[in-house]
Amino acid sequence: MSDHPKYKAWQENLLKKSLDRFPERKPEFTNHGGREIPRLAVPDTIDAKYLDQLAFPGQYPFTRGVQPTMHRGRLWTMRQYAGFSTAAESNKRYRYLLDQGTTGLSIAFDLPTQIGYDSDDPMSCGEVGKVGVAIDSLADMEALFDRIPLDQVSTSMTINSPAIVLLAMYVAVAEKQGVSPEKLKGTIQNDVLKEYVARGTYIFPPRPSLRIITDIFQWCAGNIPTFNTISISGYHIREAGSTAIQEVAFTLANGCTYVQAALDAGLEIDVFARRLAFFFNASSNLLEEVAKFRAARRLWARLMKDRFGATSPASQMLRFHTQTAGHTLTAQQIDNNIVRVTIQALSAVLGGTQSLHTNSRDEALSLPTEASVMTALRTQQIIAHESGVAETIDPLAGSYYIEQLTDSIEKGALELVNTIDESGGVVAAIEGGFIQRQIENASYDYQQEIEKGERLIVGVNKFQVDEDCRPSLLKIDPTVEQQQVSNLAKVKANRNNERVALALAGLAKAADSDDNLMEPILTAVREYATLGEICNILRKVFGEYRDKG
Amino acid sequence: MGVNERKKRVLIAKPGLDGHDRGAKFIARALRDGGFEVIYTGIRRTPEEIAAAAVQEDVAAIGLSSLSGGHNRLFPAVIEALAKINGSDIQVLGGGVIPTEDIPALKEAGIREIFTPGTPIEIIIQSFQEACDLHYRHRSA
Numbered sequence: 001m002s003d004h005p006k007y008k009a010w011q012e013n014l015l016k017k018s019l020d021r022f023p024e025r026k027p028e029f030t031n032h033g034g035r036e037i038p039r040l041a042v043p044d045t046i047d048a049k050y051l052d053q054l055a056f057p058g059q060y061p062f063t064r065g066v067q068p069t070m071h072r073g074r075l076w077t078m079r080q081y082a083g084f085s086t087a088a089e090s091n092k093r094y095r096y097l098l099d100q101g102t103t104g105l106s107i108a109f110d111l112p113t114q115i116g117y118d119s120d121d122p123m124s125c126g127e128v129g130k131v132g133v134a135i136d137s138l139a140d141m142e143a144l145f146d147r148i149p150l151d152q153v154s155t156s157m158t159i160n161s162p163a164i165v166l167l168a169m170y171v172a173v174a175e176k177q178g179v180s181p182e183k184l185k186g187t188i189q190n191d192v193l194k195e196y197v198a199r200g201t202y203i204f205p206p207r208p209s210l211r212i213i214t215d216i217f218q219w220c221a222g223n224i225p226t227f228n229t230i231s232i233s234g235y236h237i238r239e240a241g242s243t244a245i246q247e248v249a250f251t252l253a254n255g256c257t258y259v260q261a262a263l264d265a266g267l268e269i270d271v272f273a274r275r276l277a278f279f280f281n282a283s284s285n286l287l288e289e290v291a292k293f294r295a296a297r298r299l300w301a302r303l304m305k306d307r308f309g310a311t312s313p314a315s316q317m318l319r320f321h322t323q324t325a326g327h328t329l330t331a332q333q334i335d336n337n338i339v340r341v342t343i344q345a346l347s348a349v350l351g352g353t354q355s356l357h358t359n360s361r362d363e364a365l366s367l368p369t370e371a372s373v374m375t376a377l378r379t380q381q382i383i384a385h386e387s388g389v390a391e392t393i394d395p396l397a398g399s400y401y402i403e404q405l406t407d408s409i410e411k412g413a414l415e416l417v418n419t420i421d422e423s424g425g426v427v428a429a430i431e432g433g434f435i436q437r438q439i440e441n442a443s444y445d446y447q448q449e450i451e452k453g454e455r456l457i458v459g460v461n462k463f464q465v466d467e468d469c470r471p472s473l474l475k476i477d478p479t480v481e482q483q484q485v486s487n488l489a490k491v492k493a494n495r496n497n498e499r500v501a502l503a504l505a506g507l508a509k510a511a512d513s514d515d516n517l518m519e520p521i522l523t524a525v526r527e528y529a530t531l532g533e534i535c536n537i538l539r540k541v542f543g544e545y546r547d548k549g
Numbered sequence: 550m551g552v553n554e555r556k557k558r559v560l561i562a563k564p565g566l567d568g569h570d571r572g573a574k575f576i577a578r579a580l581r582d583g584g585f586e587v588i589y590t591g592i593r594r595t596p597e598e599i600a601a602a603a604v605q606e607d608v609a610a611i612g613l614s615s616l617s618g619g620h621n622r623l624f625p626a627v628i629e630a631l632a633k634i635n636g637s638d639i640q641v642l643g644g645g646v647i648p649t650e651d652i653p654a655l656k657e658a659g660i661r662e663i664f665t666p667g668t669p670i671e672i673i674i675q676s677f678q679e680a681c682d683l684h685y686r687h688r689s690a
Contacts, residue, residue: 111565111566111567111617112566114566115566115593117566123566123595124566125622126565126619126621126622126623126626127565127566127567127617127618127619130617130618130619131567131617131618195568198568199568199569200567200568200569200570200592200593201566201568239569239571240569240570240571241571327571330666330667331665331666331667332667364646364666365646365648366618366646366648367618440574440578443571443574443575444574444575444578447575447670448579451579451669451670451671460667461669470649473648476618546591547591547592547593548591
């Protein structure tokens with residue numbers, strides 16, 4: 001056991017303070033037989049390199065985790081992404097998940113909602129309620145959170161270009177429930193930059209999108225200070241086919257772009273930076289993924305400190321959500337996917353994630369059934385309560401391979417971040433197609449390896465079987481679109497249309513000036529102005545982005 | 550130029566609002582490597598835009614990709630849009646996350662082939678080859 005003064009100082013200060021405020025989950029952690037499981041294993045000799053590269057959990061550069069007790073203090077949030085058809089149907093699924101022990105909600109919106117179209121828009125035809133819940137107005141949001149007290153859950157919303165509208169609706173539902181805004185906990189994804197290169201739900205061009213994002217940062221800092229204002233996402237970049245290094249590099253480069261935009265808008269780094277959250281992919285290469293999470297944490301801390309002069313540890317910490325890798329799931333022998341998800345989830349936990357979504361076995365075929373979702377959640381619970389990996393912090397630290405890999409991912413990612421900077425920054429790299437091409441090339445190579453049999457995918461290009469039994473899949477009621485359209489017509493008939501028009505005019509004026517957009521949007525949603533109406537006002541002012549293909 | 554020497558021209562398209570184009574881009578590039586001339590529309594195109602692009606670019610076949618569950622409406626809508634602008638001789642193929650039970654109705658609507666996850670790329674290339682051959686045979690007949 002080391003008695004290095006820095007180690008002692010960590011124990012006596014950071015750790016002690018944390019333990020005083022938040023006792024660990026159990027009075028003692030022991031294995032079968034009663035041997036104590038150490039909170040943190042450290043080398044016998046702590047040297048300068050250890051202190052520089054790893055240090056202690058909760059301490060810069062946060063390689064070993066962002067909190068001093070990590071999962072011994074509190075398990076990660078088990079947060080299952082869900083949502084489909086109507087708000088009322090999704091509400092049922094959320095209440096089921098809460099009953100099953102899930103600890104945070106994660107809302108999936110349908111594509112029209114994500115792209116700012118109402119359900120009755122011609123563009124929405126055929127897509128309403130398909131990959132998530134359809135939200136047109138505050139009325140839908142009220143139904144979505146019916147009997148779910150918003151001061152008692154944390155809610156993550158996967159919404160980007162129109163995030164400001166959905167956040168306003170969430171705040172308005174809280175008002176109706178009598179919950180004051182400062183009690184709201186959760187995250188909006190709000191990461192538009194990655195939409196241009198990976199996920200595709202952009203509406204406006206990059207520059208006005210950045211303005212909306214900084215408006216959100218500013219409004220939240222003053223009104224809902226503990227809400228995570230953005231979830232800077234590598235998940236979809238990886239799903240689009242990037243490598244692990246590219247995932248880290250493009251995500252952190254996007255992060256730097258948001259930070260710079262907020263600084264340019266006059267915000268204080270140590271006010272907004274603590275509310276930045278991240279979202280990564282957990283793919284199947286277990287050790288590479290663990291190293292990736294550690295490398296991302298260290299690189300972000302260094303970028304925040306060295307580039308932006310962030311001094312508060314909370315601003316330097318990379319806190320992240322993880323989801324297992326949808327693209328690795330196979331339509332063949334779908335039970336094998338449970339095993340893939342287990343390996344991937346394990347990497348996230350070993351890598352120190354703050355929250356986790358585990359995919360369901362049937363997702364290569366359709367949206368998951370309730371039974372598949374249960375198995376996915378149970379996977380997390382087994383890792384948490386049976387595997388023992390959550391009982392000691394950063395257990396793979398000090399492995400020669402893991403440390404080498406952590407170093408090399410950090411180095412590779414930093415080089416790529418610098419390349420983007422030297423070529424004019426992320427927005428220019430998106431406009432010129434540099435990032436898209438990098439991802440496309442990596443994706444092509446990966447798929448070619450599978451096609452040529454150089455990379456084996458069990459059940460797909462090796463160990464195939466003939467399958468005739470078809471699993472039962474979730475079916476979305478085909479009448480959802482009509483229901484949603486008729487609900488919307490009722491909302492429009494029952495609201496005060498003069499007040500709606502007035503609110504929308506106020507929004508148009510604000511969009512044309514430098515005023516913060518959040519208050520005028522709040523005013524509009526309270527009057528039941530629809531998502532499409534609000535986004536159309538912004539489309540007129542900001543224009544629309546179109547992918548060149 | 551005879552049928553065999555003719556450069557095989559195809560359009561890969563993403564109808565609807567689904568932005569997942571990893572598969573579409575892979576197919577586009579693999580077809581290019583296989584000697585096809587490929588135009589990719591980019592994401593979020595309407596059936597009408599896709600049909601118009603196909604006719605304008607004089608392609609022999611269209612490959613549609615959808616992962617959002619909108620295929621039952623969107624794929625047939627492309628066939629209808631083609632018919633309206635005199636493009637019914639263009640062959641249409643599709644792929645994505647498509648449940649087996651949806652396939653007969655899509656074929657009934659005029660989609661030549663449906664590829665589900667895990668289909669080897671050679672089979673897809675072969676199908677595009679056949680679709681092109683058929684198209685050019687119709688043309689020269």
